[in-house]
Amino acid sequence: MPRKPQPAPFDGALVVDKPQGKTSHDVVDAIRHLAGFRQVGHLGTLDPLATGVLVVLLGRATRLVQFYSGRRKRYTAGFRFGFATDSYDSDGEAQAPDNPPALDAAMLERFAAERIGRFPQMPPIFSAKKINGRPAYELARKKKEVELKPVEVELFEFKLMEISGPIARFVIECSSGTYIRSLAHEMGEKVGCGAHLAEICRTAVGEFSIQQAWKLDDLAEAARSGKFKDCLIPLENLLPNFPSANVLPVIEKRVRHGARFNVTLSQLQPGRTENPPGATMELDAGEPRPPRLRVFDSQKKLIAIAEAVVPRTYQPVVVFEPLP
Numbered sequence: 184m185p186r187k188p189q190p191a192p193f194d195g196a197l198v199v200d201k202p203q204g205k206t207s208h209d210v211v212d213a214i215r216h217l218a219g220f221r222q223v224g225h226l227g228t229l230d231p232l233a234t235g236v237l238v239v240l241l242g243r244a245t246r247l248v249q250f251y252s253g254r255r256k257r258y259t260a261g262f263r264f265g266f267a268t269d270s271y272d273s274d275g276e277a278q279a280p281d282n283p284p285a286l287d288a289a290m291l292e293r294f295a296a297e298r299i300g301r302f303p304q305m306p307p308i309f310s311a312k313k314i315n316g317r318p319a320y321e322l323a324r325k326k327k328e329v330e331l332k333p334v335e336v337e338l339f340e341f342k343l344m345e346i347s348g349p350i351a352r353f354v355i356e357c358s359s360g361t362y363i364r365s366l367a368h369e370m371g372e373k374v375g376c377g378a379h380l381a382e383i384c385r386t387a388v389g390e391f392s393i394q395q396a397w398k399l400d401d402l403a404e405a406a407r408s409g410k411f412k413d414c415l416i417p418l419e420n421l422l423p424n425f426p427s428a429n430v431l432p433v434i435e436k437r438v439r440h441g442a443r444f445n446v447t448l449s450q451l452q453p454g455r456t457e458n459p460p461g462a463t464m465e466l467d468a469g470e471p472r473p474p475r476l477r478v479f480d481s482q483k484k485l486i487a488i489a490e491a492v493v494p495r496t497y498q499p500v501v502v503f504e505p506l507p
Contacts, residue, residue, distance in 0.1 A: 223245070
């Protein structure tokens with residue numbers, strides 16, 4: 184009889200400042216090593232070129248991924264004008280000789296403003312989009328034909344911050360799935376000289392911001408001194424925008440069995456309405472989602488995330504096993 188897997192020794196979220204040159208998987212592997220267990224995942228991949236916010240979930244918090252799928256992203260990005268590349272970023276091969284223009288701020292501001300709102304965006308061929316089960320970049324590297332379909336994305340902010348020689352730097356807030364390097368490539372076509380993404384830092388994923396982020400070296404030092412767990416955002420503090428309710432043991436039993444349950448109006452506590460400093464302007468993009476509820480037991484431990492069926496009647500969506 185197979186042994187039941189042991190629960191992770193702790194749960195929560197870790198905001199990592201991903202260094203340039205590392206893949207998101209590299210960071211997850213590093214956190215697994217520092218934490219001492221493998222139940223680790225992340226919210227939203229960053230390219231090796233990118234730095235900044237990579238949210239890592241540990242232990243039972245990995246089961247909350249579905250509730251973060253629509254979180255907005257915020258970036259600072261540098262577009263280098265003068266030539267385009269096949270990957271739309273500085274890791275790719277130049278597609279023409281360098282011909283840097285004298286950049287006009289008013290023109291760039293106009294092009295950026297035209298992109299605010301929803302629009303279909305074509306992913307780069309050097310991307311992880313799947314074609315018959317294979318990432319597009321695998322086919323592109325082998326010089327094979329890559330057929331991708333546009334994906335609807337949304338920009339909420341696209342603001343020029345400065346121009347430094349051939350590089351224009353922007354602040355961008357967008358829906359999940361938006362390719363910033365595609366924005367750079369498109370703007371290069373509009374200017375008429377080509378452009379690519381030269382630098383990018385993700386400064387926020389919803390409520391998680393660069394102000395909370397830990398560098399890998401600092402996390403390694405925390406692990407050596409036995410303080411790694413102190414760097415985490417506890418499971419009970421996640422999804423603070425969801426309202427919450429503390430339930431009595433009789434209701435807790437129903438919740439743990441996945442049964443529908445009722446809460447009184449006096450039990451309901453509103454979720455946080457103001458976003459923390461550094462967060463995106465709004466947390467989510469896309470269509471409104473059904474009302475969700477964080478359910479706590481009498482010891483104030485998170486036991487479930489539930490979804491409203493009718494007012495004040497909820498169905499558990501995720502139920503957490505009690506810790507031994």
